[in-house]
Amino acid sequence: xxxxxxxxxxxFPTAVLLTCLLTTTSAQPRxxxxxxxxxxxxxxxxxxxxxxxxxxxxxxxxKLDPSLHSLRxxxxxxxxxxxxxxxxxxxxxxxxxxxxxxxxxxLFLGLSLLEMNQTAEAIPHLERxxxxxxxxxxxxxxxxxxxxGAERHQDALKQLEAxxxxxxxxxxxxxxxxxxxxxxxxASYDRLKQQNPEHYRIYQLLGENYEVQGLHGPAxxxxxxxxxxxxxxxxxxxxxxxLYRAAGELDKALEAYRRELIINPTDAYAMxxxxxxxxxxxxxxxxxxxxxxxxxxxxxxAPARVSYGRCLLExxxxxxxxxxxxxxxxxxxxxxAAWFQLARAYQKAGDSVAAQEALRMYDKLKQEx
Amino acid sequence: xxxxxxxxxxxxxxxxxxxxVEGERQGMLRIPLPWFICLAGWLxxxxxxxxxxxxxxxxxxxxxxxxxxxxxxxLERITSAEKRYLIETMGGGVAFLDYDRDGWLDVYLTxxxxxxxFKSGRLPANRLYRNNHNGTFTDVSETAGVxxxxxxxxxSVADYNNDGAADLYLTNFGPNVLYRNNGxGTFTDVxxxxxxxxARWSSSSGWADYDGDGWLDLFVANYVEYDLNQxxxxxxxxYCLYKxxxxxxxxxxxxxxxxxxxxNNGxGTFTDVSKKAGVGDERGHYGLGVAWGDFDDDGDQDLFVANxxxxxxxxxxxxxxxxxxxxxxxxxxxxxxxxxNGKARAGMGxxxxxxxxxxxxxxxxxxxxxxxxxxxxxxxxxxFTDAAFTAGIGKISLAYLGWGLFFxxxxxxxxxxxxxxxxxxxxxxxxxxxxxxxxxxxxxxRCLVFRNLGRGNFADVTAAAGAGVNTPRAHRGAALGDYxxxxxxxxxxxxxxxxPALLENRGQPRGNYLRIKAPVGARITVEAAGMKQVDExxxxxxxxxxxxxxxxxxxxxxxxxxxxxxxxPNGKTRTLTNVKANQLITIDKEAQ
Numbered sequence: 033x034x035x036x037x038x039x040x041x042x043x044f045p046t047a048v049l050l051t052c053l054l055t056t057t058s059a060q061p062r063x064x065x066x067x068x069x070x071x072x073x074x075x076x077x078x079x080x081x082x083x084x085x086x087x088x089x090x091x092x093x094x095k096l097d098p099s100l101h102s103l104r105x106x107x108x109x110x111x112x113x114x115x116x117x118x119x120x121x122x123x124x125x126x127x128x129x130x131x132x133x134x135x136x137x138x139l140f141l142g143l144s145l146l147e148m149n150q151t152a153e154a155i156p157h158l159e160r161x162x163x164x165x166x167x168x169x170x171x172x173x174x175x176x177x178x179x180x181g182a183e184r185h186q187d188a189l190k191q192l193e194a195x196x197x198x199x200x201x202x203x204x205x206x207x208x209x210x211x212x213x214x215x216x217x218x219a220s221y222d223r224l225k226q227q228n229p230e231h232y233r234i235y236q237l238l239g240e241n242y243e244v245q246g247l248h249g250p251a252x253x254x255x256x257x258x259x260x261x262x263x264x265x266x267x268x269x270x271x272x273x274x275l276y277r278a279a280g281e282l283d284k285a286l287e288a289y290r291r292e293l294i295i296n297p298t299d300a301y302a303m304x305x306x307x308x309x310x311x312x313x314x315x316x317x318x319x320x321x322x323x324x325x326x327x328x329x330x331x332x333x334a335p336a337r338v339s340y341g342r343c344l345l346e347x348x349x350x351x352x353x354x355x356x357x358x359x360x361x362x363x364x365x366x367x368x369a370a371w372f373q374l375a376r377a378y379q380k381a382g383d384s385v386a387a388q389e390a391l392r393m394y395d396k397l398k399q400e401x
Numbered sequence: 402x403x404x405x406x407x408x409x410x411x412x413x414x415x416x417x418x419x420x421x422v423e424g425e426r427q428g429m430l431r432i433p434l435p436w437f438i439c440l441a442g443w444l445x446x447x448x449x450x451x452x453x454x455x456x457x458x459x460x461x462x463x464x465x466x467x468x469x470x471x472x473x474x475x476l477e478r479i480t481s482a483e484k485r486y487l488i489e490t491m492g493g494g495v496a497f498l499d500y501d502r503d504g505w506l507d508v509y510l511t512x513x514x515x516x517x518x519f520k521s522g523r524l525p526a527n528r529l530y531r532n533n534h535n536g537t538f539t540d541v542s543e544t545a546g547v548x549x550x551x552x553x554x555x556x557s558v559a560d561y562n563n564d565g566a567a568d569l570y571l572t573n574f575g576p577n578v579l580y581r582n583n584g585x586g587t588f589t590d591v592x593x594x595x596x597x598x599x600a601r602w603s604s605s606s607g608w609a610d611y612d613g614d615g616w617l618d619l620f621v622a623n624y625v626e627y628d629l630n631q632x633x634x635x636x637x638x639x640y641c642l643y644k645x646x647x648x649x650x651x652x653x654x655x656x657x658x659x660x661x662x663x664x665n666n667g668x669g670t671f672t673d674v675s676k677k678a679g680v681g682d683e684r685g686h687y688g689l690g691v692a693w694g695d696f697d698d699d700g701d702q703d704l705f706v707a708n709x710x711x712x713x714x715x716x717x718x719x720x721x722x723x724x725x726x727x728x729x730x731x732x733x734x735x736x737x738x739x740x741x742n743g744k745a746r747a748g749m750g751x752x753x754x755x756x757x758x759x760x761x762x763x764x765x766x767x768x769x770x771x772x773x774x775x776x777x778x779x780x781x782x783x784x785f786t787d788a789a790f791t792a793g794i795g796k797i798s799l800a801y802l803g804w805g806l807f808f809x810x811x812x813x814x815x816x817x818x819x820x821x822x823x824x825x826x827x828x829x830x831x832x833x834x835x836x837x838x839x840x841x842x843x844x845x846x847r848c849l850v851f852r853n854l855g856r857g858n859f860a861d862v863t864a865a866a867g868a869g870v871n872t873p874r875a876h877r878g879a880a881l882g883d884y885x886x887x888x889x890x891x892x893x894x895x896x897x898x899x900x901p902a903l904l905e906n907r908g909q910p911r912g913n914y915l916r917i918k919a920p921v922g923a924r925i926t927v928e929a930a931g932m933k934q935v936d937e938x939x940x941x942x943x944x945x946x947x948x949x950x951x952x953x954x955x956x957x958x959x960x961x962x963x964x965x966x967x968x969x970p971n972g973k974t975r976t977l978t979n980v981k982a983n984q985l986i987t988i989d990k991e992a993q
Contacts, residue, residue: 246645280771280799312741314791342741346786372733372743379734380784387734394733394743 067093067100074106083114101130105137112144120144135164139171146174151181162191169195173205180212185219188212232261236268248275266296270305277309285309293322300330308339311346319343327356334364342373350381361393368397463811463818463852463862465892465904467869473537474508476900479525481515483828485635487651488574488627489515490826491604492554494945495893495901497882498567500545501586505532506884506949508893509569510901511553516629524550527571536885536905546588547580549573555878555945559608559617559921561595561665572603572621572945581669596671601658602627607941609693609702609922610970611678611718612727616665617921617940620680622688622706623658625651648827652709657685660706679716679728680704686711692751692942694762695924697783700972702922704728705737707748707766712738717783737764737777737785746772747802750879750944754808754817755779755935756792757857760926762937767803767821767944770842774798774806774821778857793858794819794851801846802826805879805944809890813912813955815932816853822876822894822944823848845873848894869904882949888914888983890953895946913956913982915965922970923988925952930959956982 074089087110090103108123124141128134142157155178161171172191179188192209199205225234239254255272258265273288289306296302307322323340330336337360344353357374360367375390469475484490493511500507512525526548530538542548552574558567566582576598580588592598601623608617633640633654636647640654660682663671675681682688690707697703697717706714715737716728732738739745752765761779768774773795777785789795798821805822812818823846830842850866851859863870874896884891889906896902917925919938927934936952956962965977967988975988 278771280796282796282799312790314788314795346741369743372739375734376736380782384734391733 067096070096071103078110081113083110086110087114099130101127101132104130105132105140108137108144109140112140115147117144117147121148135161135168135171138164139174142178143174146178146181149181151178154178155182169198173208176208176212180208180215183215185212185215189216230261232258232265234258235261236265239268239271243271243275248279251275264295266299267292267302269295270302273305273309282313286313298329300326300333300336303329304333304336304339307336307343311339311343316343316347320347332363334360334367334370337363338367338370338373341370341377345373345377345380348380350377353377354381361390366397368394368401371397462908463850463866464906464908465850465867465869466907467867467872467902468536468905469869469901469903471536472903473539474510474530474901474903476510476512476528477525478512478898478900479514479518479523480898481517483635484826485649486516486632487625487649487655488552488602488629489513490649490897491624492552492877492897492945493895494555494572494605494878494947495880495895496556496558496569496947497880497884497893497949498558498569498947499949500529500567500569500582500588501531502566502584503532503534505534505886506882507532508538508884508901508903509547509556509558509947510895511549511556511571511878511945513552513554513897516632519552520629524552526550527553527556532884541586545586546590549578551575553578555603555605556947557606557608557619557940558947558950559619559940561608561617561619562669563616567950570597570606570608570619572599572606574602574627576600577603577606577621591669595669596673597621597663599623599661601661603658604689605691605941605943605945607691607693607704607939609704609939609941610665610920611662611693611702611704612664613701613971614665614667615971616667618665619663619671620691620693620704620706620941621661621663622691623660623682624687624689624709625655626658627655643827643829646827646829646832648829652687655687657682657687657711659683659685660688679730680714682706682714684711686714689749690751690766690942690944692753692764693922693939694753694764694937695922696762696764696779698761698781700924700968702970705751705753705764707751708745709747709749710769711745713748713766714738715785731783735783735785736787737775740772740775741787746775748775749802749804750806750822751942752806752808752819753937753939753942756808756817756819756853758816758932758934760933760935762935765806765808765819767806767823768798770802770825771799774801774803788857791858793854793860794849797861798849800842801849802842803849804877805894805946807879807881807943807948809881809892810853810914810953810955811850811890811906812852812908813889813914813957814853814855815912815930815934815955815957816855817936818853819849819851819859820879820881820892821849821851822879824875824877824897843873845875847871847873848876848879848892867904867907869902872902874899874902878944878946880943880946880948883916883951883953888916893946911955912958913960915954915956915962915980915982916985917952917954917965917967918950918985918987919952919967920969920988921950924968925954926964926966926968927954927956927962928964929954929956929962929982932957951985 070089070093074086077086090107104123104127108120111120121144124137128137138157139161142154145154158175158178162175173195176188176191189212195205235254235258239251242251252275255268258268269288269292273285276285292302303322303326307319310319320343323343326336327340337356341353341356354377360370371390371394375387378387481489492513496509497506508530510528512527514524529542529545529547531541553571555572557570561568566584568582569580571578579592579595579597581591582588599621604622604624606621611618633650641650662675662678662680664674687709688706689709692705693702701718703718704716713732715732715735717731719727747769749767753762756763763779764777766775773789775787776789776792778788801823802825803821803823808817810817825844828844831844848870850863852862853859875898876894877897878895880893881890891906892904894902921938921940923938925936934954938952960982962980965980967975
């Protein structure tokens with residue numbers, strides 16, 4: 033587990049932290065006349081990324097003046113960068129004992145311990161760093177790594193969500209977030225399986241898992257098993273219908289939609305999906321019935337209104353179509369499909385000015401996307 | 402096989418009518434008969450016309466026999482098994498044309514190399530085959546001077562210089578070529594002087610007299626900008642995956658090449674008026690199919706362009722004589738640009754015809770697998786609705802990736818049937834790791850044949866339509882024509898990896914027919930057996946291919962057409978009455 037954590041996000045913080053640490057801990061040696069040349073050589077070695085040599089200069093300084101705790105933190109960082117994690121941890125601990133910069137020392141001590149798979153020891157230091165600088169995503173991210181290693185998935189999730197708010201597209205954060213969710217999902221699945229190995233939800237979950245992976249055959253098999261165990265389970269026939277539809281097995285899809293609505297007759301979404309399917313098959317009258325009921329059950333669902341509007345348009349019920357589609361664009365002005373259908377409805381109704389205006393909106397949205 | 406102008410199937414003694422010509426008399430119909438024979442004929446006609454088209458549902462069988470081997474048609478091809486590049490999977494075309502004016506359809510085939518062979522200078526040649534009048538063909542490519550060697554994808558046929566001989570236009574990757582027919586069995590490459598050597602990657606081309614000046618103009622659909630020296634790496638990148646498979650890249654992610662309209666100046670030269678006419682494709686959509694037709698019934702030729710993965714174009718001609726800027730793009734609002742949900746599909750080939758006898762030209766379009774073909778029913782007033790599913794072709798076509806497409810009345814029952822040539826672009830779909838629920842996506846696919854039931858819907862009759870139709874191939878181009886002059890429509894297909902396939906119509910029983918040869922763009926209306934059919938003489942459509950320029954009408958059991966109306970591109974009209982069935986009528990330009 034910790035080896036996995038080792039691979040996560042090491043690159044992410046290093047450059048930032050290096051700059052941060054060297055900036056914030058740049059010591060001003062008291063015995064400037066003796067120490068300054070050594071310090072200068074240490075910085076030059078750092079610039080060359082010769083961390084071993086830099087560490088040697090810092091050690092010489094600290095022999096001259098052991099009270100330079102900030103420079104001991106620098107020494108710890110050189111050890112860390114040279115992948116000498118045990119020696120780094122030792123120096124960070126000494127620096128902290130001497131009162132060095134708390135945030136950076138705690139953070140890098142935590143990171144050094146993480147690298148040595150000493151997760152439990154790392155966590156308090158990373159928590160401290162995160163507490164000291166709550167706005168800094170770096171400490172939070174590594175704390176999440178530590179929590180993940182310690183299988184404290186809910187705690188990891190909390191930290192990662194905070195990081196994601198600030199850095200929504202960071203690949204390492206998203207990757208770890210995915211891993212955490214997967215772990216939570218598997219944990220729920222394992223618990224469910226222990227409690228009731230034949231529960232329909234197990235097969236439903238497996239079906240959903242296969243469906244997400246695009247493995248439609250196994251997904252259908254597991255959904256069917258779920259329905260064998262609970263024939264009245266809501267939503268599973270609907271999933272089957274969508275899979276059959278994608279596979280071009282339209283008769284089976286229609287049957288599955290109908291079965292869903294037998295056991296789940298007031299579900300607006302199921303009615304919408306069934307209606308949209310029938311509409312695509314050109315079965316306008318039946319589609320209109322489902323879509324009208326769907327819109328009635330959930331008046332704020334723009335997609336259902338778009339489909340109903342399209343259905344009315346194809347039935348040549350133009351004014352009704354326009355009314356539905358206008359409502360759809362009011363509910364979701366960013367729905368390009370709604371503007372497209374509205375443009376067609378206006379055009380068919382002979383209002384070319386309104387048609388062009390709706391078409392302009394459609395074009396604009398398409399270009400934006 | 403018998404010539405189309407010979408006797409009827411229902412007996413000569415009962416079908417000799419003198420046609421009553423309104424306006425000028427049509428030259429080919431000139432046999433007067435005694436009135437009593439006429440009366441007897443009318444009685445027979447009345448009985449025969451009671452054979453309603455809908456009653457044919459159980460009767461005629463659409464059936465094609467694969468006669469490729471016997472015909473001698475073949476093409477030496479260079480192909481790649483993996484199709485690692487987009488350009489290796491897009492061609493080629495076929496054409497039915499009567500280049501030597503002997504009354505029998507000849508065949509032209511385009512040819513494509515691979516990237517590797519192209520770079521090494523190994524280029525296969527296009528072929529022209531002369532019809533020997535006995536079901537066989539002779540390769541005359543070299544003597545005719547049309548054995549083009551290059552990357553030749555499509556072909557169109559038109560008499561661009563009004564000398565009565567069929568000329569050839571090749572759409573290539575690289576400069577296109579115009580071959581002028583010299584009238585003596587040979588052709589001359591006149592591309593340079595004509596100014597139509599579009600150097601982009603061209604796909605399909607089509608001809609029509611859009612401005613009514615009596616000269617055929619040329620539209621070229623171009624695909625993408627493509628550089629053989631900077632080819633995208635197979636399977637690498639966002640647009641190089643199909644489902645989970647690594648495949649060739651494109652066309653998504655590539656820049657569209659823009660289309661071209663060349664105005665015929667009448668002196669052997671053309672002027673590029675693409676931009677002025679508003680059909681230059683400034684949006685850069687990936688053009689593949691071209692079809693001209695009077696889609697808004699106003700007497701001039703409009704233009705439909707099938708675009709790959711992007712909205713199709715419907716260019717409405719603003720009126721003969723307006724010249725520059727004559728077209729208005731109306732695809733999106735018309736309903737013929739996208740699917741009914743507003744999603745673009747991979748438009749490939751185009752069929753044009755009035756399949757539901759409402760007097761308006763409908764448009765069929767082949768698309769990618771899992772998209773279904775489109776059948777845009779013309780509702781009038783510039784509106785189309787995709788009737789593919791209600792008409793019974795949507796569901797079955799979901800599993801197929803279509804290319805060549807045409808309407809044709811294969812059983813001569815008076816209702817246009819539909820023929821589609823299919824084949825996938827990715828050979829990789831045959832690998833077993835493709836999702837097992839994939840709805841039948843295989844690289845080689847059979848054709849689909851739909852019989853028009855006369856109620857606005859079709860029946861899939863593919864399975865019974867013969868082995869030639871059901872042979873899985875990587876079909877691309879497809880054309881329609883009566884190559885054996887027996888009064889029914891045969892099909893010519895191109896297999897990307899194999900070469901041509903000639904399918905002879907052997908369906909029985911068949912109804913009577915009338916075949917009209919008229920200037921391109923002429924609107925022809927035939928009334929017979931209580932049905933009114935409409936079609937146009939055209940030199941465009943399908944995919945990279947050219948069907949014969951004859952409007953073919955099945956008449957069912959009717960021995961005569963009560964009325965034959967022709968509206969010429971210049972607006973003049975002509976009407977014939979009581980036209981005997983089972984003949985080819987030529988209405989030439991002098992008659993306009």
